[in-house]
Amino acid sequence: MGHIQPIWSDPAAYLARIRPEEAVLFLDPNALAHAYARFQRGFPGLVTYAVKANPERQIIERLTALGMAAYDVASPSEIDLVRAACPDARLHYHNPIRSRREIALAEAAGVASYSVDCLSELDKLAEGLADHRVDVAVRFALPLAGASYDFGSKFGATPARASELLARAAALGFIPAITFHPGTQCTDPKVWAQYIAAAVGIAEAAGVRPARLNVGGGFPSARDGREHDLGLIFQTIREATAAHFPDHAPELVCEPGRAMVSDALSLAVMVKAVRGGDLFLADGIYGTLGEQHQIGLTRRLTVIPGDGIPRGAEARDWRVFGPTCDSLDVLPEAVSLPADLAEGDHILFHSLGAYSTAMATRFNGYGAARLVPVQSLYPA
Ligand SMILES: Cc1ncc(COP(=O)(O)O)c(C=O)c1O
Incomplete structure (x- = not known):
């Protein structure tokens, strides 16, 4: 490498x-290392890189060399890309819609986490996966502003539907988790706090204790001409999780794309x-x-x-x-x-x-x- x-x-x-x-x-490898270090040092949980933002092999290899060992992938070809550069990577397949063939390929590749936002896709996963000892992260969406455009128009269950899905995922023997994506280039830390507050309601209504809470990508880059304080966003996430999950807080996960490479x-x-x-x-x-x-x-x-x-x-x-x-x-x-x-x-x-x-x-x-x-x- x-x-x-x-x-x-x-x-x-x-x-x-x-x-x-x-x-x-043009790539500045030191700037990439700086972005990686900001997340690794500042985010209070597991950092996964959302490959879709920049799937250049050189980027994956450089991130792997820096220590990145977990990746958010959206397709079998992204899985292959990551496996080639980082054979032992933890893979999160968080595109909520997959064909049955893609599910089979993902299981063969050892994917550790899947996201879903509807019952039919959850049942498809349950039928397709021989081994249910993987995370199933239920994705929900709230009508909140703060990002560049509305990410909730395509994916994300309502909180009520997300509770049903979470309960069913746990009943099917999956490791229950919750996820959301605040929308890309989200500049308002409060959006994460509001999502985390809603996540606890979803878990309580389901009667399920989520093992992990994935707070998405969405972290802003300087494309709008401003340096954004990621530390403030991380602190907001840390405090909101502690406040809303006082006992048995789920392990936090994030999946930045833009802010890692932009x-x-x-x-x-x-x-x-x-x-x-x-x-x-x-x-x-x-x-x-x-x-x-x-x-x-x-x-x-x-x-x-x-x-x-x-x-x-x-x-x-x-x-x-x-x-x-x-x-x-x-x-x-x-x-x-x-x-x-x-x-x-x-x-x-x-x-x-x-x-x-x-x-x-x-x-x-x-x-x-x-x-x-x-x-x-x-x-x-
Ligand atoms: C599931 C998922 N995770 C992470 C990302 C990365 O988002 P961003 O580039 O805004 O950090 C995306 C972007 O589409 C996504 O769909």
């Missing part, structure tokens, strides 16, 4: 020498053409910038001039298109960048380590990105 140290000092050095046309995702990687995309007030980039919403269309643009951008001459003009609003022939391939809002921006410049989108390459399609043949380690994303 042994990773070589980055040979490039920073993105600008690489871009000046290589002048890549395809998108480049700020450790920045994406460079070349300006292919300038047409009036429009920029045409070498990648767009069908590629690595897909999530920008869904949850808004990262607030952290810098320009690396192609000719090495700093862009000095005042900022103006640009309409920014991607490279495909589709007119929907445009960033969701006007982007404020120097007025003298030119063809061949690169735009660095920071905090782009999560849901960038993971969501890229190859529409029109674009969307590829290479991953390049650097010593620093932000040279002094």
Whole structure:
């Protein structure tokens, strides 16, 4: 696995020498180690990495080398990915819907925890798994704001239904657990406290003592231009659990995706053409910038001039298109960048380590990105 140290000092050095046309995702291994340490030291329980946020093999290998030994996976191919890099990893298959074939594959791979949010999927699990000595985490959802969009519209039982599911999971011989996801990029610690308060009600109504309480992902990155205090969120989770589960508190688990990887990687995309007030980039919403269309643009951008001459003009609003022939391939809002921006410049989108390459399609043949380690994303 042994990773070589980055040979490039920073993105600008690489871009000046290589002048890549395809998108480049720059990784700062120290920033990844920092994010890992923040969770390992601060979170009062088991930390699992949600592979979906960035499934690059290099990321899984580096996290494993740092000590990450538990992963949240959403499919058999993510299971294979993790097993290849970390054969003994504890696997949590927390995509609440699985085919019978996927259940069989997961059991063969030794998955330790499953989530469910409806009776039919719980019964499917009970039929499909020969061995019930695994966690079944009942996922519930509350109508709370605080995240970038509503995660409860697809998954999550009501608290009343979750109680029924929890009681049934325990009766079926599974290790009962509860889980929720506050929604991605959730900036309000109170949301976790409200979920934990509801979880105790679910457990009491079911008459079941959950072995584990998984408080999801959702932890925010700096994509909105602010450093968020994860320590405050961890403290809120710790205090809410102690207050609501005074006896026999469940073991806490979290499954961060975004906050583990986002700020450790920045994406460079070349300006292919300038047409009036429009920029045409070498990648767009069908590629690595897909999530920008869904949850808004990262607030952290810098320009690396192609000719090495700093862009000095005042900022103006640009309409920014991607490279495909589709007119929907445009960033969701006007982007404020120097007025003298030119063809061949690169735009660095920071905090782009999560849901960038993971969501890229190859529409029109674009969307590829290479991953390049650097010593620093932000040279002094
Ligand atoms: C079950 C589950 N866990 C964890 C995550 C990771 O969430 P985030 O990237 O907001 O931390 C997701 C994201 O979709 C998820 O569905």
